[in-house]
Amino acid sequence: MTVQSLPVKLQDIPTPALVADLTVLNTNLNTMAEHLPGDRLRPHVKAHKATAIAALQAELGHRGFTCATVREVEVMAAAGLGDDLLLANQIADYERLAAIDNARITAAVDSDATIDAAAAAGVREVLIDVEIGTPRCGCDPDDAGRLADKARSAGLTVRGVMGYEGHAVHIVDRGQRSATTQTATDLLLGAHALVGGDVISGGGTGTFDLNTACTEIQAGSYVLMDGEYGELALPFLAGLHIESTVISVSKKGWAVGDCGLKALGMDAGVPTVDDHEVFFYSDEHVTFIPSSPVAYGDRIKIRPRHIDPTIARHDRMYVADGDDIVDVWPVDMRGW
Amino acid sequence: MTVQSLPVKLQDIPTPALVADLTVLNTNLNTMAEHLPGDRLRPHVKAHKATAIAALQAELGHRGFTCATVREVEVMAAAGLGDDLLLANQIADYERLAAIDNARITAAVDSDATIDAAAAAGVREVLIDVEIGTPRCGCDPDDAGRLADKARSAGLTVRGVMGYEGHAVHIVDRGQRSATTQTATDLLLGAHALVGGDVISGGGTGTFDLNTACTEIQAGSYVLMDGEYGELALPFLAGLHIESTVISVSKKGWAVGDCGLKALGMDAGVPTVDDHEVFFYSDEHVTFIPSSPVAYGDRIKIRPRHIDPTIARHDRMYVADGDDIVDVWPVDMRGW
DSSP states (O other), X not given: OOOOSSOEEGGGSXXXXXXXXXXHHHHHXXXXXHHSOGGGBOOBTTTTOOHHHHHHHHHTTOOEEEESSHHHHHHHHHTTOOSEEEEOSOOSOHHHHHTOOSSOEEEEEOSHHHHHXXXXXXXXXEEEEBOSSSSSSOBOGGGHHHHHHHHHHTTOEEEEEEEOXXXXXXXXXXXXXXXXXXXXXXXHHHHHHHHOSSEEEEOOGGGTTTOOSOSEEOOOGGGTOOTTGGGGOOSOOOOEEEEEEEEEEOTTSOEEESOOGGGSOOTTOOOEETTBEEEXXXXXXXXXXXXXXXXXXXXXXXXXXXXXXXXXXXXXXXXXXXXXXXXXEEOTTOOO | OOOOSSOEEGGGSOSSEEEEEHHHHHHHHHHHHHHSOXXXXXXXXXXXXXXXXXXXXXXXXXXXXXXXXXXXXXXXXXXXOOSEEEEOSOOSOHHHHHTOOSSOEEEEEOSHHHHHHHHHHTOOEEEEEBOSSSSSSOBOGGGHHHHHHHHHHTTOEEEXXXXXXXXXXXOSSHHHHHHHHHHHHHHHHHHHHHHOSSEEXXXXXXXXXXXXXXXXXXXXXXXXXXXXXGGGOOSOOOOEEEEEEEEEEOTTSOEEESOOGGGSOOTTOOOEETTBEEEEXXXXXXXXXXXXXXXXXXXXXXXXXXHHHHHTTOXXXXXXXXXXXXXXXXXXXXXX
8 A cells, every 4th residue: 555645544544454553652662761771772673673663762762773684684774773783693694794884783693603604704793692591592601701712813893792581581470580580691691701791682571671680681572562471561562453354244153354364473372353252363364253243344453462473474564643544664674 | 685697506595585396386286287177276376475376377277366365366467367366255445456457356245245345346246255164254055145136236247156165175084074075065056056157166275176066176275285284195295495594503402593483374383394303483583403413504494384374474485496496486466
C-alpha cells in the first residue's frame, strides 16, 4: 500500500497489517531511557528492525546499538545511525562487515578462527564473546584472556567482553531471574578481569534492571513488548498487533480472520486474538471462537507471543495514534 | 546479494540462504503433471510464492492457478500468468481484486455478505466455497444452492464449488486419509449438485491421487515438499533447504549455525539439520549437537518442517544444480 496522505483511519488500511501503538512505543522508550540513560543502554535493533524506531532511540540519547546480522549493520550505517554499532555474535562473513563505511563497528569473536577471520577481513574493534549459561555462541570464560591476547596480537582493538544471559531473561519469578542473572554475570565479570577494556555488554529486556554487572544493556523487545515477556510484570506495555479482518463466519460457532501464521512468529506459542479464543492458525488464516457475535468485515486484533520474528515477516509497520494511522515505517532491516 | 554472473558455487553464496534443488523441483513438477495433466491440476502458488516456479508449471500445461492472497493474484497477473486465477478463500477487499487487469479471476464466496461484497466490487466469476470438515472458511453444504442462486441473481457467474479437505491431507495412514477425503468430497459433491457449474475444486498434495471427486486439485507443496509431508510416502522428493554457516563451536559439545527462526516457518515443529541433532533455535541461530566434528566456516543444511511459511520469510530463492547456483528467483509473491 502506498499511503497517499496521512493520517488515514486504522479501519481503512488493508489487512493483515502490522500496527504499532505510538503512545505505548514512546512510553516504553522513555521509561527505559529513565532507567538506563544514554550509553547505559545499547538497544538491540533485531527486535524492531526499523531505522525509524532506532532514530527515536538515538534521539533519547542512546548512541550505540546492538545488531544481530550484517544486514542490520549495513542499514543502520546507511541511515546515519552508525556512531557505535556492535554486531553481537559471530558471523560467517567478516569481509562484508569490514566493507561497511560510515560507521564505527565492533564485532564479536569467540575463537581462534573468528579472530583470524575478523583480522584478515580488516575488522578493527572486537569484543570477546563469552558463554555464560545460554547454549549458543561464546567462549569458555577461562579462555577469554588468551583470546583477547591473541586478538591484540593480530592488531585488533579489544574493547571488552560481552555475554548474554538468554536463559535468564524469560524466568517469570523475579528472584530466580535475578539469581540466574547474577550467576551468569559473575562468569562475565571473571572473563572481563582477564580481558580488560571499557565494555561489559549483555542483558535483555527481562533483566534490564537486574543485570547490574554490565556497563551496557542490549535490550530490544521493550519497545513494543510481546506475550512472552508480558508475564514478567515489567514496566513496559504491549503495543504491537496485527490488524485483521473477519472474512468468514460459520454457523458452527467459529469465525475466520485474514491473518495467518505467515504474518506471525509462531516459535513462542500461539498468538492471541483480543476478546476471542483462538481455535487454530493456517498459512493465511486464524480460526477463532468469538466471545460475542462478529460479522464479515469486522476487525480483530491479534497479539503475537514473540514480536521479533513477527515484525520480521512484514515489510512495513503502520503507526497508530488512537484510531489514526499517522505514519508508515519500513521494516528496513529485515532479510539478510 | 546481487549475483553478478552465474553459475556461482553453493559454497560461495551468503548465508542464511533459501536454496531449491533444480533436479528435485523438475522431477516433482513432471511427476505431478503425469498424474494430473493440464487443467486437472490448479497449482497453489502459496507454497512457493515465486512466479518463476509458476511459469514452469504453466509450461507443463497447468494454465489455471490457485492463490491465497490478493497480492498473489496481482503478481501472477503482472507476470502474464493470469489465464485463470482462483482466489480460493474469502477476502476483506474484493475491490482490490476486481481492480486487477489482464487476468481471468474467480473469487470464492461463502455467505450473503461476501456475495454482496464481490458483486458490488465488480468481481465477475465466483465459486461457492463449501466447508467440508476443516474448520475454516466455507458455507454449510446444504446452503450452497441458495448462495449460488443469490450470486447469479446478483449478476455473478457461478463456475461451481470448491472445498478443502485440510483435515485429511496430513493423515499418515493412506487408508484413513482416503476415507476422510471421501467423506469430505461426498459433502462437496452434494453441494455441487445444488450449485451446478463445471468446476469442483479442492485437494492438496497429501490427497492428490485420493481426491477423485474434484475436477481440479489445488496442490502446492509437492513442488519442493517438506518435513510434514515427508511422512506420507508420496512420490515427491524434498528439495528445499536453508544453507547455513557454522559460526561457533563450543567445547561443551554443541555448535551454532547462522540460520535461526526468523529464516524458518516454526509452526509445524522444529526444522532438522542434515547429519546433526538440533538443540534449539533462536532468532538468528540454530544450536545443534554435531554427529561429527565441525569447524567455523563449515556449511550445514537445514530442512524446514513446513515450506510455505519458510519460503515466505525470504526475498529470494537460490536455485542449485548440484554444487552450482544456476539461478536466483525472487520470492515475488511474498507480503500482502
